[in-house]
Amino acid sequence: MNLLDGLNERQKEAVINTEGPIMVMAGAGSGKTKVLTTRISYLIKELGVNPYNILAVTFTNKAANEMKERIAKNLDMDTKWMWISTFHSFCARVLRDEIDNLEGYRRGFQIIDDDDQLKILKEIKDDTELDFRPKEMSKLISKYKNDIKFNFFEERNKDTFNEVNKKYSDYLVKNNLFDFDDLILKTIELFKKNPNVLERYQEKFQYILVDEFQDTNTPQYNLVFMLSTRHHNIFIVGDDFQSIYSFRGAKIENIRRFKNDFLEHKLILLEKNYRSTTEILNLANDCITHNPNQIKKVLESNNKSGKKPLYYPAKRTAEEIAFIVDNIKKINISGVPYKEIAVLYRANYLSRELEDAFIKAKIPYKIYGGLSFFSRKEIKDMIAYLQIIINHNQDFSFKRIINEPKRKIGGATLEKLAAVAERMNLSLYDAIDFYESKSQGAINLVEFKKTIDTIYNQIENVRLPDLIDIILKETGYKEEMKKEEDPDIFNDRMDNIQEFKSVLLEAEDYYEEETKKKLLEALLADLTLRTDKNDTDNNDSVRLSTYHQVKGLEFDTVFMYAMNEGIFPSDMIVSDAEMEEERRICYVGITRSKNHLFLSSSESRVKFGSMDYFSESRFIKEMKRPLLDIFNPYNIKTEFTKPQVKLETKKEEKVTSDITLGDKINHKLFGDGVVVSQEGDVIKVAFSAKFGIKTLKASHPAIRKL
DNA sequence: CGCACTAGACTTTTT
DNA sequence: GTCTAGTGCG
Numbered sequence: 212m213n214l215l216d217g218l219n220e221r222q223k224e225a226v227i228n229t230e231g232p233i234m235v236m237a238g239a240g241s242g243k244t245k246v247l248t249t250r251i252s253y254l255i256k257e258l259g260v261n262p263y264n265i266l267a268v269t270f271t272n273k274a275a276n277e278m279k280e281r282i283a284k285n286l287d288m289d290t291k292w293m294w295i296s297t298f299h300s301f302c303a304r305v306l307r308d309e310i311d312n313l314e315g316y317r318r319g320f321q322i323i324d325d326d327d328q329l330k331i332l333k334e335i336k337d338d339t340e341l342d343f344r345p346k347e348m349s350k351l352i353s354k355y356k357n358d359i360k361f362n363f364f365e366e367r368n369k370d371t372f373n374e375v376n377k378k379y380s381d382y383l384v385k386n387n388l389f390d391f392d393d394l395i396l397k398t399i400e401l402f403k404k405n406p407n408v409l410e411r412y413q414e415k416f417q418y419i420l421v422d423e424f425q426d427t428n429t430p431q432y433n434l435v436f437m438l439s440t441r442h443h444n445i446f447i448v449g450d451d452f453q454s455i456y457s458f459r460g461a462k463i464e465n466i467r468r469f470k471n472d473f474l475e476h477k478l479i480l481l482e483k484n485y486r487s488t489t490e491i492l493n494l495a496n497d498c499i500t501h502n503p504n505q506i507k508k509v510l511e512s513n514n515k516s517g518k519k520p521l522y523y524p525a526k527r528t529a530e531e532i533a534f535i536v537d538n539i540k541k542i543n544i545s546g547v548p549y550k551e552i553a554v555l556y557r558a559n560y561l562s563r564e565l566e567d568a569f570i571k572a573k574i575p576y577k578i579y580g581g582l583s584f585f586s587r588k589e590i591k592d593m594i595a596y597l598q599i600i601i602n603h604n605q606d607f608s609f610k611r612i613i614n615e616p617k618r619k620i621g622g623a624t625l626e627k628l629a630a631v632a633e634r635m636n637l638s639l640y641d642a643i644d645f646y647e648s649k650s651q652g653a654i655n656l657v658e659f660k661k662t663i664d665t666i667y668n669q670i671e672n673v674r675l676p677d678l679i680d681i682i683l684k685e686t687g688y689k690e691e692m693k694k695e696e697d698p699d700i701f702n703d704r705m706d707n708i709q710e711f712k713s714v715l716l717e718a719e720d721y722y723e724e725e726t727k728k729k730l731l732e733a734l735l736a737d738l739t740l741r742t743d744k745n746d747t748d749n750n751d752s753v754r755l756s757t758y759h760q761v762k763g764l765e766f767d768t769v770f771m772y773a774m775n776e777g778i779f780p781s782d783m784i785v786s787d788a789e790m791e792e793e794r795r796i797c798y799v800g801i802t803r804s805k806n807h808l809f810l811s812s813s814e815s816r817v818k819f820g821s822m823d824y825f826s827e828s829r830f831i832k833e834m835k836r837p838l839l840d841i842f843n844p845y846n847i848k849t850e851f852t853k854p855q856v857k858l859e860t861k862k863e864e865k866v867t868s869d870i871t872l873g874d875k876i877n878h879k880l881f882g883d884g885v886v887v888s889q890e891g892d893v894i895k896v897a898f899s900a901k902f903g904i905k906t907l908k909a910s911h912p913a914i915r916k917l
Numbered sequence: 918c919g920c921a922c923t924a925g926a927c928t929t930t931t932t
Numbered sequence: 933g934t935c936t937a938g939t940g941c942g
Contacts, residue, residue, distance in 0.1 A: 270931040299932045324932085333937095346937090391932045426931075459930060558928050563933085621918065740932065759929050781928050796929080819927060820933040 214253055214285065218245070225446075225479045226250045229258060229418070232439075232473035234466070235448045238510045239495070239802035240486025240765065243448050247420060248278050250446065251295075252285040254418055266416040266438070267295040270423050272741060274763065275300075278422075291721065294416070298431050300740045302394040305401070305412070307736055312405045313397060315384045319602045319732060322389050322739040325349065326586055327607070335378050343371050352376055356392040357460035358429040386607045395430045402437055413441035423763075424449030424469075428460035436472060445473065451506060452499055455759060455796050457788075484510040484802075486765055488517030491808050494838045495801040501833050502791045510802075520801075520808035522774075523842040524827055531813040532568045534842065535770050538809055539574055539753060542768050547807075549575055551767035553754040555800050557779035561772065562755050564817070571891055575752035579760050583742045589692070589704045590711050594738060596682045600667050601731050604638035613639075616691035618659055624652030662686055670727045675719055676712035683708070758796045761803055769804035771797075774812040775825035797830045810839075870894060870909040875917040878907070883917065 215223055225235050225246045237243040251267060254260040269275045275296050283290040294301065303322060310316050323331075332345035351372055354361050363369040383390065389397060402409035419439050421427065424447040427435070439445040447469060454463045462468075470476060484492055489512040496509050525531035539552055554565060554576075562578050569576045584590065592615055595608040614620045625639075632642035640663075643656045662685050670678060683689040693701055715734075724730040754766070773779060780793040801808060812827045831839075870876060874886045876896060884898035894909045907914060 272931085274931085297932060322932095325930090344937095394932080423931080455929075456931075458928085459932095560927070560934095619918095742932065757929065759931085762931080778928095783928055792929095817933080 214249055214256065218242075218249065219483060221479060221481050221483070222246050222249075225481070226253050228477060228479075229254060230444060232443055232469075232476035233446045233479065234424075234469060234476050235446070235479045235481060236508065237448050237450055237481040238484060238508065239450065239453060239799070240484045240510075241481035242483075242485055243422075243450075243481065244274075244277065244281070246481070247422060247448060248281040248285065251278070251418075251420065252282050255282075256286055260418065262290075262293050264415060264417040265294060265420070266301070266418070267293075267420040268298050268301055268422065268435070269295075270297060270426055271763075272297055272300075274422060297740065298434070299391060299394050300737065302398040302434075303389075303736060303740060305398050306389070306394065307733075309401055309405075309408055312408055313401045314404070316389075316397075317387050319605075320387045320389060320736075321598060321605060321607060322391070322394065322736065323383075323607070324391070324586060324739050324742075326591070327388075328352075328390050331379060331382055332375070335375060335382065339374075339378070341371055341375055341378075343375055348372070348375055352379060353392055354460070356396060356430075359460045387605070388607060392430075395434060399430060399434055399437070402434075409437060410441075413438055417442045418444045419446065421445070421447045421449075423453075425451050425454040425463055425466065426456045426459075426461040427465050428462060429465075432462070432465045432468065443473070452508065452795055453762060453799050455762065455792055455799060457792055480508070482508065482511045483513065485513055486805050487513075487802060488515050488806055489513075490517055490519045490838070491801060491804055491806075494520050494808070494834060495798055497835050497838055498794065498801060498830065498833075499798045502794050504788075504791060517806050519838065519840045520810060521840045521842050522831060523809070523811040524831075525811060525813045526815065528564055528813045528816045530844075531772070531811045532565060534811055535565070535772065535809070536568055536572045536574065538770070539768075540572070542807060543574075547767045549751045549753045552770075553756065553761060553764075553766040553768070553803065554770040554772055555756060555758050555761060555803070556772045557758065557781055557796070559757060560819075561778070565755055565772065569753070569755075571893065575750070576755055577750075577752045579754060579756035584707070584710065585738060585741055587704075587707055589707055592688070593679060593682065593708060593711055594735065596686070596688075597678070597731055598735055599640065600663060600670065600682075601728050601735070603640040603663070606632075606639045609639045612686075613659065616687045618655045620652055620655050620659070624650070624656065627652075628656065670731070673727075675715035675727070675731070679708065679712050679715065758800045762799055765803055765805055767805050768807040769800065769809070771800050771808070771810040773816070774810050774828040774831050775816065776828050777825050778816075778818070779828055780830070794830060870914070870916055877915045877917055878913055 215226065218226065219242075222242055222245070225233065226249045229250070235243075235246065237246070247267065251265055254265060255262055267275075267278060269278065278295050279290040279293060282293070282295075294304075296304070306313065306316075306320070310318055310320060328349050329345050332348050335341070336343060336345055351361060352375075353359075355372075355376065363372065382388075383393065402412070416438055419435065419442075421435055426449075435445070449466065451463050451466060454461060457463075487495070492510050492512050499505060523531065523534045525534060535554060539549075542552060543549060556562065556565075566576070566578065585594075592612055595611040598605050598608040599612065610625070613625065627648070628639055628642055628646055631637070631645050632639050635642065635645060637645070640660065643660045646653055646656060666678070666681055666685055669681060673681065689705075692704055718730070718734045722730045722733050724733055754761070776782075779797070780790060784790050784793055810831065812831065813825070815822060815824050817823070870886060870889070872886055872889050875883065876886060877883050878896070878898070882898060884896040886894050886896055888895040889909070892909050894907055896907055
């Protein structure tokens with residue numbers, strides 16, 4: 212089969228124009244991934260380019276893996292070793308190979324995540340007189356590193372920042388650690404200070420491709436720019452309409468910068484949308500026209516027609532949610548699997564109220580967001596153990612697990628040990644040999660060292676998953692877990708560890724290093740970058756998540772929940788530029804749907820524990836009415852009335868909700884009856900023979916307790 | 918050292 | 933409402 216089959220003219224153009232800088236502006240659903248993967252396949256198959264000479268960078272592991280898979284399929288070859296990766300793992304890979312050229316760092320460096328970063332900052336706070344909030348500081352440090360502007364309220368805060376920032380980066384260098392931002396920055400530093408190294412990579416990467424270009428920040432742009440100056444074959448794909456990560460430093464201006472840096476570039480527009488119905492596209496196009504500073508661009512319809520998006524302005528969240536639940540059921544019965552349905556919202560806290568309703572309605576769902584698999588405590592502990600086993604000198608990991616499980620090695624003992632290490636210029640682990648004391652602490656330290664040595668001596672002879680079992684047993688970790696946690700949590704944690712073991716099993720095949728130790732080294736270096744959420748189980752459930760998390764995905768049916776002013780757009784927005792980005796988030800939401808789109812709002816809702824009133828989102832107000840159908844169960848005018856009645860409704864709900872099993876009640880229409888079942892607000896009532904058993908809402912005004 | 922209690926935060930977050 | 937960081941006590 213020909214690679215180019217099934218591509219439209221524009222897409223083909225983007226594939227076969229292999230030489231020189233190319234900028235592809237690809238609208239939502241216009242076949243961007245297809246173009247990227249076909250282009251790489253084309254380079255290899257038709258032009259005979261060595262895969263090693265191609266570099267493709269993305270932002271998520273998921274996108275990188277998907278590209279690899281598609282190319283593997285196209286060319287029927289193994290692609291796991293190709294340079295198709297996230298910005299961060301690309302940098303990690305370069306740094307691992309070139310670390311000797313980077314001053315201050317050594318082999319076996321470790322990458323830390325946000326959690327670790329916070330820990331270090333707390334440590335700095337405890338060790339100094341500096342007064343700051345670690346969480347706040349970590350945000351500032353990241354902003355600083357990614358060239359994001361920020362202001363200090365007071366001059367002395369600036370001094371504090373500078374001092375903490377200095378201490379923090381010294382800490383990282385001393386402990387041979389990189390945070391996520393460092394991976395990019397230090398790679399740039401490496402290239403700047405070693406022109407010969409840079410030249411090698413410039414020479415190597417004859418073809419460079421960048422996905423989601425509108426999301427690149429300044430350092431990422433600089434990195435890509437540096438690499439491409441030799442061959443100039445740089446291919447970027449982006450969509451300024453979908454730029455929603457400016458808070459992470461992403462700069463739409465990079466598109467303009469690219470035009471200036473590569474004046475001879477060729478521009479290709481992909482505007483033909485293959486995803487959504489005409490009705491959905493019309494709404495998306497209408498939405499984005501309200502951004503004054505956006506380049507005009509219209510998604511062309513695929514002439515696939517469907518239903519108009521349906522908007523429900525509810526009075527109460529309960530009604531709004533009932534609308535969603537009802538429609539999910541209907542859509543599902545009509546043949547759409549749950550996993551093709553998504554309920555999207557602006558912020559994670561909005562998922563709670565939905566979750567309760569989904570449980571009651573017995574709709575399978577999955578919430579995305581929250582802790583990633585690799586940031587769970589037990590997993591991080593296991594990683595730290597592996598780290599310390601193969602590299603005893605990792606003080607950072609040492610500190611994490613020295614008293615985990617509890618070995619009665621407390622702050623005092625550790626401080627003394629740190630002093631010894633400092634004096635003799637040793638790692639904490641090696642300093643144990645010189646810790647001269649007869650205290651219990653000393654005995655415990657030696658005991659710990661023995662345990663680690665015992666495990667170390669076994670690594671070459673066992674399979675990696677078994678190594679975890681050995682750690683669990685030898686260190687007493689499992690026993691302590693069993694003792695400390697209640698059975699449910701214990702089982703949960705063991706399940707996670709089991710999952711981790713399967714990751715290790717996979718790794719044994721994946722990596723080609725000759726010793727177990729080297730294999731582990733390579734794996735551990737990658738692990739922190741594997742933040743993909745537990746995405747593996749492909750059971751059929753509705754997806755609940757934020758708009759940000761579904762960028763790049765598509766669903767048959769999308770619900771846009773809580774379309775209220777102050778929620779979406781968020782009330783944290785202050786500038787016009789931010790409001791435009793907020794509108795782009797709305798655009799991203801709309802364009803996720805293929806066939807059905809539902810939007811809803813509620814006049815009253817509970818935010819942070821207290822009831823409040825919200826007007827409908829400006830994004831709804833500004834949508835041209837003919838593009839939307841309004842759902843109106845009461846058949847009254849849909850203009851919002853001001854909420855005088857609301858407090859009463861609330862009271863009523865409280866008064867009547869104490870109806871439970873066996874209660875006698877009166878219903879305005881059905882007369883007297885007895886409650887025969889109750890599940891939350893949902894009750895079943897046995898009325899007289901004429902009406903039989905009815906399922907009702909306990910809080911309904913027609914019901915009165917007798 | 919580890920707990921229990923209180924005060925405060927609470928938008929998004931590809932890595 | 934719910935989580936978590938920080939404090940203070942046993």
